[in-house]
Amino acid sequence: MEKTTDYLNTLNDVQKNAVTQSNGPVLVVAGPGSGKTRVLTYRIAHHIHSGVRPDSILALTFTNKAAREMKSRIEEVVGPSAKRVWAGTFHSIFARILRVEAHQIGYSSNFTIYDTDDSKALISSIIKELNLNKEQYNANSIRSRISSAKSSLITPVLYTKNEELLLQDKQNNRPAFKDIYAAYVARCKRSDAMDFDDLLYRMFELLQVNPDNVLDKYREKFQYLLVDEFQDTNHLQYGIVRKLCHYEGSPRNICVVGDDAQSIYGFRGATIQNILDFEKDFQPFGIMVFKLEQNYRSTEHIVQAANEVINFNTRQIQKKIWSDKGQGEKIKLIKALADTEEGKRVVDHLVEQKNRFHFKNIDFAILYRTNAQSRIFEEYLRRYNIPYKVFGGQSFYQRKEIKDLLAYLRLAVNPNDDEALRRVINFPKRNIGNTTFNKIAEKAASLNLPFFQVINQSGLSNRAANTLMQFAALIQDFHTKTTTLNAYELGYFIAKRSGIIDEYKKDKTPEGEGRLENLNALLDGIKIFVEDDLVEENEEGISLDKSLSSYLQNIALITDFDQEEGEVDRVTLMSVHSAKGLEFKSVFVVGLEEKLFPSFMSLEKIDDIDEERRLFYVAITRAEQLLTLSWAASRYKFGQMRYNEPSRFLEEIPEIHFENKPKSNSLFSETTTPTTGSSIKGYFKKEPNFNAQDFGIDPNNFKPSPAASIQPGMDILHLKFGRGTVQSIDGGAANKVATIRFEHLDQPEKRIMLKFAKLQIVE
DNA sequence: GTTGGTATCTGTGGA
DNA sequence: AGATACCAAC
Numbered sequence: 001m002e003k004t005t006d007y008l009n010t011l012n013d014v015q016k017n018a019v020t021q022s023n024g025p026v027l028v029v030a031g032p033g034s035g036k037t038r039v040l041t042y043r044i045a046h047h048i049h050s051g052v053r054p055d056s057i058l059a060l061t062f063t064n065k066a067a068r069e070m071k072s073r074i075e076e077v078v079g080p081s082a083k084r085v086w087a088g089t090f091h092s093i094f095a096r097i098l099r100v101e102a103h104q105i106g107y108s109s110n111f112t113i114y115d116t117d118d119s120k121a122l123i124s125s126i127i128k129e130l131n132l133n134k135e136q137y138n139a140n141s142i143r144s145r146i147s148s149a150k151s152s153l154i155t156p157v158l159y160t161k162n163e164e165l166l167l168q169d170k171q172n173n174r175p176a177f178k179d180i181y182a183a184y185v186a187r188c189k190r191s192d193a194m195d196f197d198d199l200l201y202r203m204f205e206l207l208q209v210n211p212d213n214v215l216d217k218y219r220e221k222f223q224y225l226l227v228d229e230f231q232d233t234n235h236l237q238y239g240i241v242r243k244l245c246h247y248e249g250s251p252r253n254i255c256v257v258g259d260d261a262q263s264i265y266g267f268r269g270a271t272i273q274n275i276l277d278f279e280k281d282f283q284p285f286g287i288m289v290f291k292l293e294q295n296y297r298s299t300e301h302i303v304q305a306a307n308e309v310i311n312f313n314t315r316q317i318q319k320k321i322w323s324d325k326g327q328g329e330k331i332k333l334i335k336a337l338a339d340t341e342e343g344k345r346v347v348d349h350l351v352e353q354k355n356r357f358h359f360k361n362i363d364f365a366i367l368y369r370t371n372a373q374s375r376i377f378e379e380y381l382r383r384y385n386i387p388y389k390v391f392g393g394q395s396f397y398q399r400k401e402i403k404d405l406l407a408y409l410r411l412a413v414n415p416n417d418d419e420a421l422r423r424v425i426n427f428p429k430r431n432i433g434n435t436t437f438n439k440i441a442e443k444a445a446s447l448n449l450p451f452f453q454v455i456n457q458s459g460l461s462n463r464a465a466n467t468l469m470q471f472a473a474l475i476q477d478f479h480t481k482t483t484t485l486n487a488y489e490l491g492y493f494i495a496k497r498s499g500i501i502d503e504y505k506k507d508k509t510p511e512g513e514g515r516l517e518n519l520n521a522l523l524d525g526i527k528i529f530v531e532d533d534l535v536e537e538n539e540e541g542i543s544l545d546k547s548l549s550s551y552l553q554n555i556a557l558i559t560d561f562d563q564e565e566g567e568v569d570r571v572t573l574m575s576v577h578s579a580k581g582l583e584f585k586s587v588f589v590v591g592l593e594e595k596l597f598p599s600f601m602s603l604e605k606i607d608d609i610d611e612e613r614r615l616f617y618v619a620i621t622r623a624e625q626l627l628t629l630s631w632a633a634s635r636y637k638f639g640q641m642r643y644n645e646p647s648r649f650l651e652e653i654p655e656i657h658f659e660n661k662p663k664s665n666s667l668f669s670e671t672t673t674p675t676t677g678s679s680i681k682g683y684f685k686k687e688p689n690f691n692a693q694d695f696g697i698d699p700n701n702f703k704p705s706p707a708a709s710i711q712p713g714m715d716i717l718h719l720k721f722g723r724g725t726v727q728s729i730d731g732g733a734a735n736k737v738a739t740i741r742f743e744h745l746d747q748p749e750k751r752i753m754l755k756f757a758k759l760q761i762v763e
Numbered sequence: 764g765t766t767g768g769t770a771t772c773t774g775t776g777g778a
Numbered sequence: 779a780g781a782t783a784c785c786a787a788c
Contacts, residue, residue, distance in 0.1 A: 062778075091778055116777085196778055267776060372774050392777085426764095433764040557778065577776045599775045615776085638773075639779040 033297025230258030299328020339635035412478035
């Protein structure tokens with residue numbers, strides 16, 4: 001096995017030390033592009049080469065993609081035994097363990113996994129049942145508060161004992177939160193369902209309560225632990241990790257890798273505190289700290305700009321990221337007047353770069369703060385015939401038709417799944433309306449049983465009772481077949497037998513056809529799941545499980561992101577959050593405006609601004625060679641035009657790293673366009689071919705009227721053409737075009753797109 | 764119970 | 779602007 005240490009020669013000294021320091025606690029602080037994944041994978045490979053059993057290694061990541069990548073890279077070094085390493089996301093690994101141990105904590109191994117929509121629906125119905133005001137009790141805020149309670153290990157019982165939390169609820173005018181929380185947990189339990197947080201929380205509970213000594217079982221099993229993206233773990237996740245390796249007599253073979261500067265999931269409970277706690281907890285056991293500071297990804301202007309930006313954050317682990325890839329190109333800045341113009345100019349730049357540097361589409365990414373921003377870039381990319389792929393947004397599994405079929409599948413596996421039942425009890429239509437359903441719900445509540453178990457009970461009209469009986473028989477039939485059919489056979493059977501396929505076949509619109517295609521795609525997916533025999537080959541028990549139950553638990557934790565895309569040459573469009581861990585030759589970070597990036601939600605608290613800054617840091621460090629930043633002075637939000645100031649983050653990058661950053665006053669004051677219109681000047685300076693004053697319009701007092709208010713017959717002022725009269729308006733709602741007559745012009749009739757125009761009505 | 768219209772909210776981020 | 783949620787009329 002002389003080949004074994006070849007891989008060490010590809011590492012720098014720090015990386016090598018982090019890889020070979022096999023025993024005891026290790027903290028790796030890894031800057032962007034510093035070879036973090038290499039360290040993790042080689043470290044695991046190194047364990048295996050040193051004789052560690054692959055299945056005693058547990059590597060936890062945040063995304064399936066990261067896990068998959070890790071596995072395949074380990075396999076390159078050590079061969080097929082890499083498959084037996086327990087590498088996966090927190091959620092998927094724990095789901096897998098819980099499936100085996102569920103009975104220990106009052107669940108069945110067929111438990112359902114509620115996604116966010118299920119949770120929200122359940123919370124809404126609880127709010128309704130408790131006769132609470134739904135404005136006062138916003139389901140989304142309730143859900144996220146429940147999530148943070150669970151992530152902080154606060155059960156409903158502990159919650160009611162916590163004066164501080166109760167006081168907060170009182171101050172927020174939500175005194176009944178504790179009741180909603182308790183009801184929510186009970187209802188999930190009643191339905192044999194776990195939400196995403198439960199997969200972590202119940203795992204912790206399992207180890208805490210320790211029935212049948214499971215704790216020892218897993219402590220012995222997992223001798224070597226690794227955690228990727230440690231800065232994104234929450235208190236609960238660290239709690240579980242600590243249970244597994246921080247105890248009397250433990251070898252404490254744990255390695256966590258993270259970068260405090262890239263912590264961007266504070267909103268879901270992630271805390272950098274975990275890094276500090278980790279150091280403290282393992283200090284007495286000879287913790288080794290390694291800092292990976294050399295960036296192998298980006299050229300120097302980019303790296304230095306990133307360093308400068310992140311320095312505005314006060315609390316951080318000191319490190320200096322550097323690159324030896326040469327100065328490289330300076331950063332480009334695009335300043336646009338409006339969101340649409342931003343779209344056009346970004347795509348123009350992209351095309352230009354593509355030609356100049358001979359890049360392929362796949363070398364480019366357009367990164368934005370919110371998914372809603374993708375639309376305009378898509379428009380221009382399509383117009384220029386550039387293939388692209390949008391990541392994020394509504395996922396395949398969130399489409400209505402997919403959720404419908406999945407709900408039936410879920411019911412077949414677990415008839416007690418109340419949220420699934422609620423979804424399909426009257427779809428396709430079988431005349432079971434709210435009245436009937438409410439009776440069922442009441443009955444269920446009074447007996448504390450799942451809906452399905454009270455479906456045949458009393459108090460209903462004959463007609464309703466009859467229909468319900470048929471429905472129950474249908475589900476029962478599906479349920480029985482779960483033991484005889486595999487996932488695909490059953491999926492196909494259910495799709496037909498439930499009437500879903502027929503229902504969507506009735507819809508002859510292109511939309512309906514699309515839905516049908518999606519349903520087929522889902523069934524194909526199930527088929528692939530069934531036919532794929534590359535699944536786990538573990539020594540203990542996790543055999544090739546092709547059951548529907550197993551399928552459902554798998555997909556519940558999968559995102560579109562995980563769908564393998566063949567080698568298609570497309571431009572990537574995604575949120576900055578989803579871009580973490582990726583790299584592109586050329587990156588466009590767009591929408592760099594105050595209230596957007598940084599997000600308006602973050603403006604109040606300095607900690608939140610710091611998180612936005614880390615997000616920006618993540619964004620710019622995705623770029624290898626070219627970085628282009630853009631912002632728009634105005635954009636539509638809620639169907640209304642908003643005027644924006646450039647992001648503070650632009651100012652935080654020193655001018656020397658910019659190719660074309662205008663003097664700061666022209667960038668940051670002249671073009672800002674507050675409602676007074678006083679600073680619209682900057683724009684006019686760039687348009688020397690006209691002078692607004694000529695028409696007696698003072699740009700400082702120019703107030704564009706909303707496009708919707710423009711009507712035929714009105715006299716209007718246009719900044720460029722002066723005073724005119726609206727002749728007519730035509731075109732669809734989104735693309736209204738006004739024909740306006742400006743008498744004083746040589747060609748008086750102008751056709752003006754209302755969407756883009758700035759017109760002020762003359763009173 | 765279903766249908767169609769209107770009111771309301773959203774659009775930080777994601778497993 | 780677009781989706782969803784709710785309500786009144788059928």
